Amino acid sequence: MSAKQLLAVLIMAAFAGTAFAHKASDSFLYVDMDASEVRIDIALRDLALLVPLDANGDQRITGQELRAQRTLATQAVENGITLTGEQGVCKLRGQAWGLSAHSDGPYLATQYRIDCSNGELPKQIEYTLLFDQDSLHRGLVQITSGETRSLTVLSPEKPVVDLTGGATGAWDTFGTFLYEGIVHLLMGLDHMLFLLVLVLPATLIIRRQSNQTPTHSFKSRLLQLAGIVTAFTVAHSITLALSALNIVRLPIAWVETVIAFSIAAAALNVVWPFLGRKTWKLAFAFGLIHGFGFASVLGDLTGGVSNLAIALAGFNLGVEFGQLGLLIIGFPLLYALAHVRVYQRFIVPLILMGVGIISLMWVAERAGSI
Amino acid sequence: MHPVFSLPALRRGGAFWIGLGLLGVLCSSAVMAAPSPIQSDFDDDAVLVTLPESAPASDGARSSPEAMAREIQRLISEARRSGDPRFLGYAERLFNQQASQGLTDPLLVLRATLAQSLHRFDAARQDLETVLDRSDAPAQRTQALLTLANIEMVQGHYDRARPLCEQLTAEYPGLIASSCQAQVAARTGSAKAAYNELTAATRSLSNVSIQGYLWAQGTLGDIAAQLGRGSAAEHWQRVLSQDPDDLYTRAQLADWYLQNRKPRQALVATEGYEAVDNLAVIRAVALHRLNHPDAPALASRLRERFEEALWRGSMLHQRDLSRFELDIEQRPKDALQHAMANWDTQREPLDTRLALRAAIAAQDNTALGQVRGWLKQQNQSDARYPEES
Numbered sequence: 001m002s003a004k005q006l007l008a009v010l011i012m013a014a015f016a017g018t019a020f021a022h023k024a025s026d027s028f029l030y031v032d033m034d035a036s037e038v039r040i041d042i043a044l045r046d047l048a049l050l051v052p053l054d055a056n057g058d059q060r061i062t063g064q065e066l067r068a069q070r071t072l073a074t075q076a077v078e079n080g081i082t083l084t085g086e087q088g089v090c091k092l093r094g095q096a097w098g099l100s101a102h103s104d105g106p107y108l109a110t111q112y113r114i115d116c117s118n119g120e121l122p123k124q125i126e127y128t129l130l131f132d133q134d135s136l137h138r139g140l141v142q143i144t145s146g147e148t149r150s151l152t153v154l155s156p157e158k159p160v161v162d163l164t165g166g167a168t169g170a171w172d173t174f175g176t177f178l179y180e181g182i183v184h185l186l187m188g189l190d191h192m193l194f195l196l197v198l199v200l201p202a203t204l205i206i207r208r209q210s211n212q213t214p215t216h217s218f219k220s221r222l223l224q225l226a227g228i229v230t231a232f233t234v235a236h237s238i239t240l241a242l243s244a245l246n247i248v249r250l251p252i253a254w255v256e257t258v259i260a261f262s263i264a265a266a267a268l269n270v271v272w273p274f275l276g277r278k279t280w281k282l283a284f285a286f287g288l289i290h291g292f293g294f295a296s297v298l299g300d301l302t303g304g305v306s307n308l309a310i311a312l313a314g315f316n317l318g319v320e321f322g323q324l325g326l327l328i329i330g331f332p333l334l335y336a337l338a339h340v341r342v343y344q345r346f347i348v349p350l351i352l353m354g355v356g357i358i359s360l361m362w363v364a365e366r367a368g369s370i
Numbered sequence: 371m372h373p374v375f376s377l378p379a380l381r382r383g384g385a386f387w388i389g390l391g392l393l394g395v396l397c398s399s400a401v402m403a404a405p406s407p408i409q410s411d412f413d414d415d416a417v418l419v420t421l422p423e424s425a426p427a428s429d430g431a432r433s434s435p436e437a438m439a440r441e442i443q444r445l446i447s448e449a450r451r452s453g454d455p456r457f458l459g460y461a462e463r464l465f466n467q468q469a470s471q472g473l474t475d476p477l478l479v480l481r482a483t484l485a486q487s488l489h490r491f492d493a494a495r496q497d498l499e500t501v502l503d504r505s506d507a508p509a510q511r512t513q514a515l516l517t518l519a520n521i522e523m524v525q526g527h528y529d530r531a532r533p534l535c536e537q538l539t540a541e542y543p544g545l546i547a548s549s550c551q552a553q554v555a556a557r558t559g560s561a562k563a564a565y566n567e568l569t570a571a572t573r574s575l576s577n578v579s580i581q582g583y584l585w586a587q588g589t590l591g592d593i594a595a596q597l598g599r600g601s602a603a604e605h606w607q608r609v610l611s612q613d614p615d616d617l618y619t620r621a622q623l624a625d626w627y628l629q630n631r632k633p634r635q636a637l638v639a640t641e642g643y644e645a646v647d648n649l650a651v652i653r654a655v656a657l658h659r660l661n662h663p664d665a666p667a668l669a670s671r672l673r674e675r676f677e678e679a680l681w682r683g684s685m686l687h688q689r690d691l692s693r694f695e696l697d698i699e700q701r702p703k704d705a706l707q708h709a710m711a712n713w714d715t716q717r718e719p720l721d722t723r724l725a726l727r728a729a730i731a732a733q734d735n736t737a738l739g740q741v742r743g744w745l746k747q748q749n750q751s752d753a754r755y756p757e758e759s
Contacts, residue, residue, distance in 0.1 A: 021644075021645050021647065021650070021671065021675050022452065022453050022454040022455065022456075022645045022646060022647070023455065023647075023675065023678065023679070024455040024456060024458075024459060024682070024684060024686075025456050025459060026678060026682055028405065030405055039405065039408075041405065044418055044419045045419055045421060045422075045456075048421055049426060054421060059420055059421045059422075059423060060417045060419075060420050060421070061417070061418050061419050061420075061421065062414065062415060062416060062417055062418065063412045063413050063414045063415065063416045063418060064414040064415065066412075066418060067414065096408045096410065097408070097410060098408040098409045098410035098411075098412065099408070099409045099410075099412050099418065100405065100406045100407070100408055100409065101406045102406070102674075102678065103671060103674040103675045103678055104675075105419055106418050106419055109405075109408040111408060132463070133426065133460070133463065134426070134456060134459035134460055134463060135459050135462040135463040135466050136455065136456070136458060136459030136462060136488075137459060138682055140678070140681050140682055151681050153681070153682060153683055246707065249710070251714070
C-alpha cells in the first residue's frame with residue numbers, strides 16, 4: 001500500500017464509522033486578510049443540491065463522482081461568493097481543492113487567493129450560496145487580520161459583511177447605535193411620557209417662584225432638569241449594561257409592567273408627592289427599571305455586533321441626546337404655557353390624568369402577558 | 371482548543387429567540403481551532419457521503435396549495451423522524467417563496483408547526499390563532515387547537531393550555547384531548563388523579579386510533595415519571611415499539627434510565643441515534659458514567675458540534691448544550707446560563723429539572739429561587755426534580 005493510499009484510507013476512517021451529527025446547514029468561510037486568501041468549505045450534502053454529484057443515482061457520492069463534477073462545483077462556489085475592494089469586484093485565483101471535515105461529515109474545501117485591483121485588500125464579502133435551497137443555511141465567517149480573529153454569520157437577511165473592521169468599524173457601530181438610541185427614545189411613547197411627567201413639577205415650581213426671580217429661573221431650571229434627565233440616563237445605563245452583559249436578567253413582561261406602573265406612579269407623585277419631591281432621585285430609581293426595558297430593544301439590534309461596549313455607549317448617549325433635545329424644544333414651550341392661567345388649573349391635571357390612564361392601561365395589558 | 375466566547379449570547383429576555391440565531395458571535399478574541407487541512411488525495415472509489423433518501427423540496431410543490439401542503443408536511447415529518455433540521459430549512463424556503471396573505475388554513479397550521487420546531491413560539495401562536503378565528507374545518511381546528519395547547523404547555527402557561535384542552539375535548543373528544551387535559555392537571559398539582567383518569571380513559575374508549583393510543587401512552591409515561599413510578603418506562607416502550615423514531619419519547623426514556631442509575635439501558639435506548647443532539651448528549655453522559663472507552667470520542671464530537679452551533683448563534687440547542695456543560699464539561703456556571711436561557715421559553719419537566727440541577731451545582735440561589743418560586747406558584751411537583759435541601 002503506497003503512502004498516498006494509506007493516507008486516503010486513514011481519511012476515510014476518520015469519516016466513516018461515526019454517525020454524523022444532524023445539524024442545520026452551514027458553510028465555513030475563512031478569510032485571511034494578511035495573506036489575502038479565502039477558503040470556503042461546503043458540505044457535500046449541500047453541494048449535491050447545487051450540482052448533480054450523484055451521477056449513478058445510488059444516493060452515495062464517491063470520490064470519482066466528486067472529481068467528475070469539479071468544474072461545476074467550482075463554478076457553483078464562485079457564483080455564490082463575491083469579494084469587493086475599493087475598485088470593484090476582486091478576482092479569485094484557485095489555490096487548493098479537496099476534502100475537509102466538520103462535525104456533520106465531509107465538506108468540499110476550496111482555497112483562493114483574492115486578487116483585487118492595485119493589490120489592495122478586499123473590503124467586503126457577499127455570500128448567497130444555498131440561500132435559495134435552504135433558508136436556514138448560514139455562512140459562518142472567520143476573519144483573520146494580524147493578531148485578531150473575528151467570527152460572524154452570513155444569512156439571507158444579512159448576506160454582506162465588512163472585512164475591514166478595526167477603527168472605522170468601531171465608529172460605524174458607535175454611530176449606528178447612537179442613532180438607534182435617539183430613534184428609540186423618540187419612538188417609545190412610554191419614555192416620552194415619563195420624561196414629560198418628570199418635567200411637569202419643575203414648570204409648576206417656576207410659576208410659584210416667578211414673582212421673585214422671574215428671569216433667573218428659566219436657565220437654572222433648565223439646568224436642573226438636564227440634571228434630572230442625566231440621572232435617569234446614568235441609572236438606565238447601569239441596568240442596561242448589566243442586562244446586555246447578561247449579569248442580571250429579568251423577565252421582560254415584568255419589566256414592562258413595572259415601567260408602565262412607574263409612569264403612573266410618577267404622574268401621581270406630581271399631585272401627591274408620596275415618593276418625595278427630590279425629582280432627580282426619582283428619576284434615578286425609575287431609570288434603573290427602564291434600563292432593563294431598553295435592554296430588550298438593544299438585544300434585537302446587537303446581532304452580529306462585534307463590539308458590545310461601543311454599541312452600549314452609543315445607545316446610551318443616543319438616548320441622552322434624544323432626551324436633552326426634547327427638553328430643549330419641549331421645556332420652553334411648557335415654560336411659556338406656565339404663564340397662562342389655565343395651565344396649572346386645567347392643562348397640567350389633564351396631562352397627568354391622560355398619562356395616568358394610558359400607563360395604567362399599559363399595566364393591565366402588560367400584566368396579562370406575565 | 372475551543373473558542374473562548376467572552377460574552378454570553380445576548381437575549382431579548384422574553385419568549386422570543388433573537389431572529390433565529392442571527393446573532394454573530396461577539397468576540398474578537400475568539401480563538402478558533404485552525405480549520406482542518408484540505409485533503410486532495412482522496413480515493414476515487416471511496417464513498418464520501420451517503421445522501422438522505424428523502425429529497426429536499428421539488429419545484430412541483432408550488433403547483434397548488436394542496437401539493438405544497440403535502441410537500442411541507444413530508445419535510446416536517448422527515449425533520450421530526452430523523453432529527454435533521456436541514457429539512458426545516460427546505461420547508462421554510464417553500465413558505466418564503468409564497469406570499470403570506472395567500473396561505474390556506476392547512477398551510478398556516480403547517481407554518482405554525484414549522485415555527486414551533488424552530489422555537490419561534492410567538493409566530494406559531496399568531497398563525498394558529500388566525501386559523502382558530504377564521505376556520506370551521508374540523509381537521510384544521512383540531513390540529514390548531516392541539517398545537518396551540520402544546521405550545522402553551524411547553525412554555526408552562528397552564529392557564530392558557532387548560533381552556534384549549536377543554537375546547538379540544540368539545541370539538542374532538544378522544545384520547546388525545548384526554549391526554550391534553552391530563553397533562554395540564556398533572557403539571558398543576560393533580561398528577562395522581564390525572565394518571566388514574568387517563569388510564570381509565572385508555573381502557574374505556576373503544577375505537578381508539580393508533581395516534582390517540584400512542585399519545586396517551588406518551589402522556590402516561592410522563593406523568594408516571596413525574597410520580598416517580600417505574601411504569602414510566604413501560605409506557606414509553608409501548609410508544610417506541612410502534613414508532614421507534616419518536617425522538618421525543620426516546621429522549622425521555624433514555625433520560626429516565628440515566629436518572630434511575632441505569633446507564634447501560636440508556637446506551638441501548640440511544641444506540642444508533644448519535645446524530646441527534648439531545649440523544650447524543652444523553653449517550654455521552656451514560657458513556658461517561660460507565661467510564662466507557664468510547665466516552666471521550668463522543669464528547670469531543672459533541673464539543674465540535676456545539677462550537678459550530680455557538681458560532682452560528684443557533685439558539686435551538688441551549689438545553690443540550692447546558693446538559694453537556696453540566697454533566698460532561700463540569701462547568702456549572704456555563705450550564706446554568708444556558709439552562710436558564712432555555713427555561714425562559716421552555717418549561718417542560720426536563721427543562722425545569724436541568725435548570726434546578728444547574729442552579730444547585732452553580733450554587734446560584736437567585737436562579738434556584740426563581741425556578742422554585744414558579745413551581746410553587748404552579749403547584750407543580752415532580753419526582754424527577756432534585757430535592758429541596
